[in-house]
Amino acid sequence: MHFRSLIVCLALSLIFLLGVIWTIWPEPSWVGFGSPEATLSKQAIEKALLESKTSDGLARAGLRIPIVWFRTPENRVIRVTLREMSFEGDRIDGFRIPPDKRAAIVSSVDQKVYVSSGSSGPILQGCALTRLDGRAMLPGSIDVIPCQGVYSKLGIASIINVAIVTFSNDQLDAPPCFSQLYEQQGDKGYQECMLDQLRSGIGSIIAAKEGGNTLDLLILPELTTGHGGLSKRQFYATFFSLLANKLSDATARKQLPSEIVLQVWSHDRPGSFLQTIDGIRREIDGSVEAFSKIDHPARSIAWLRLAGIAGGLSLAISGMLIFPRLQAVFPALQSLASAPTATSLLAWIVICFGLADSLYGLAGSATPPWEEYTQLGLGVLIVPIAAPVIKALKSVQDSITG
Structure with a gap:
């Protein structure tokens, strides 16, 4: 199981790395x-x-x-x-x-x-x-x-x-x-x-x-x-x-x-x-x-939230693989660290995206290049915020099915 978790962690880290490279890569001059x-x-x-x-x-x-x-x-x-x-x-x-x-x-x-x-x-x-x-x-x-x-x-x-x-x-x-x-x-x-x-x-x-x-x-x-x-x-x-x-x-x-x-x-x-x-x-x-002064097309940066979420999930999974006691702190992430599936990973990404959208005004108010850094950082920070939300949703589901 840990091998699968490690593969997922590396894949998420790669997505995050691409987001970092995109952010620091200079925009073309006009x-x-x-x-x-x-x-x-x-x-x-x-x-x-x-x-x-x-x-x-x-x-x-x-x-x-x-x-x-x-x-x-x-x-x-x-x-x-x-x-x-x-x-x-x-x-x-x-x-x-x-x-x-x-x-x-x-x-x-x-x-x-x-x-x-x-x-x-x-x-x-x-x-x-x-x-x-x-x-x-x-x-x-x-x-x-x-x-x-x-x-x-x-x-x-x-x-x-x-x-x-x-x-x-x-x-x-x-x-x-x-x-x-x-x-x-x-x-x-x-x-x-x-x-x-x-x-x-x-x-x-x-x-x-x-x-x-x-x-x-x-x-x-x-x-x-x-x-x-x-x-x-x-x-x-x-x-x-x-x-x-x-x-x-x-x-x-x-x-x-x-x-x-x-x-x-x-x-x-x-x-x-x-x-x-x-x-x-x-x-x-x-x-x-x-x-x-002419309006030139801006680079698409919405996907940087996905890269940030991938980075946050990668950090969380790797942290629990290295320090198993962290699973007690973030029990909602335990399934990702022990037996990640496509369904659970997709659920995390969708919920994180939904929460990130509620904070999009903060990212939208920033100006380039800070807007790109904000989008990336917002994706990373939304993961620990999403953990209690997912835990609460799971509790509701368990009470309904129980």
Whole structure:
């Protein structure tokens, strides 16, 4: 009989041990700087950014810095990475796209899709889209087109043309922002107009799809910071704000790409990378803070009461096996220590669960991680409380049957 009791005791101890491991095992993080594989502090990111610049304030060629990552309630991981890369008509320097990724690259164009600047010219050329007559675009709109040229062999599936910096309103119903600068409200009106178009463009870009499927990877340059005249901080403020909004929406976040690569250029203007560093450093906090407020699924902890009850029963049985005199103190447990059966064990568990439910308010009022410890401890403590209850029930049963 003692052998059976010992087996039951070991099984109950194993359940309790699993509950302890579950309780002390850290919950998954939902947001962090760096990457899920190597979460860093914000200070470490800032240090990495500063160390990646050259003496004349340019981005070091080939740099790659994981900036921030988010784990959605649907358990998707979305990463934001900073990369230095440059575009030529026949190659992409600084970044090799994994062959199993659906990637898209963003190109800033004017409303007629053939005047481009910076890296946009080589991008259009690499995707064989140097001119698209008749595809007039409204300011702030995007156009997702399959990449047909050399870049398609380098892993670029689509090019996302975005018309933000437009110069005339030929074939368009909406005037370009430059009309604000020259005809109406001066520089202030121009800035507000450009920011509106940038918000519209980025909002559409980060939710864009390729062939009806969510993108794996999106390469996003610092839009409007060249001819557009906006600062890099304005670009990153707009980007991180819109990203936080998308992440906060259950439907919108499902459309976000798995990784957004913020592209910088090592051949940019001297000192320009310092503006990139400043923009990222000042603006990432907002999206992290906003995302941390989202309700994420909590771990199921109700079963920890079962683990605690198993631990309490194991402790009681082992105690009576080692110290037989304890059977006189807890006679209701004597049957479990001497001849445990499935019926008696189940009866104990059901009664303990019922008593634990009456004290659930105490466990529910605790906050994580104490709620988990409370549930586990409540299960352990309910066993000696249940002993006199079971003894009383047995007495009632004996009086009825007697």
